[in-house]
Amino acid sequence: MRGASWVLVVVGAGVVGALAWVGFTPIHSASRDQIFEIPKGTWTRRMAGNKVEILPDHIRLTLGIRDILVLKNRDDVPQIFGPTLMMPGQSFRLPFEQAAEYQFACTAHASGQMTIVVEPHPQTPWARIRWRVRELIHHFS
């Protein structure tokens, strides 16, 4: 019984320690770019009848961590990409400075719209935990 209690104490302390680390360690990001790229040959694949989804109709960004939307057209033909027309080899880099929901007309999506949700920088421990857990789920999904 005494052994089992010790295990519980150690596990509990470990969980609390991990949560404290996740909640209190500031979030840093090597790059603030959220990149979406049209690969070479996309137009050809679409013309062949293949459905090619590159840009989701809902994008989530976080201020100070990942708050720059970068679109790149690596294909050989001009493409409507997100809100804009992009030439072959061209990139588009859109920074966000305010947390808000942004709507863009986007003919590439069935809804005709693309939504970018820019969330505030996670300042509190709880917000950091939530942000890290969501990133982890997104990473493995």
Add this chain to the structure above:
Amino acid sequence: MKLLALLPLLWVASLGAAQPPALKAGVFDPPRQAPELTLQGSNGRELTMSAFRGKVVLLAFGFTSCADVCPTTLATFAEAHRQLGPAAARVQVVYITVDPERDDPDRMKKYLGGFDPTFIGGTGSPAQLAAVRKDYGISAEKKMFGSAYTYAHSSFTYLIDRSGRIRALMPYGHSPDDFVHDLKILLGE
């Protein structure tokens, strides 16, 4: 020896020089030349993009019966224009209609004049305007409400530099201050 001591300073200075000031708008890299267009201007003359070389152009699309997006965008341009002071003479607002049925040059002149008399509108035949929208990647969809109609259209603004290149795209909703910030950078080049 003194020259060697100066090297780190020169290196730091070169780093600063290599970083152009960041625009608030989304930036295209490399920028492409703004496609040429020929429309009827609200000033009674032919409207072409090449006529504005040497000026920074704010190019947006909309229509005079628009209830919310267009008046907000044009009021933002007008305020940015006012804040720029004398430098505003080197900035040209060009507003191209997506509604040629209603927007003739006179109507556009009256409408735009309510915001700033220097703003120029562009109109033309449906086919001409459709070709311009295609060249600039602009969407415009007519929505019927009984016998009335409106348009859902791209609401962003292109920033075209003095060489006639599409440098950036400012999404709808940015403040006059953001436009002034970017216009000053483009005017300073």
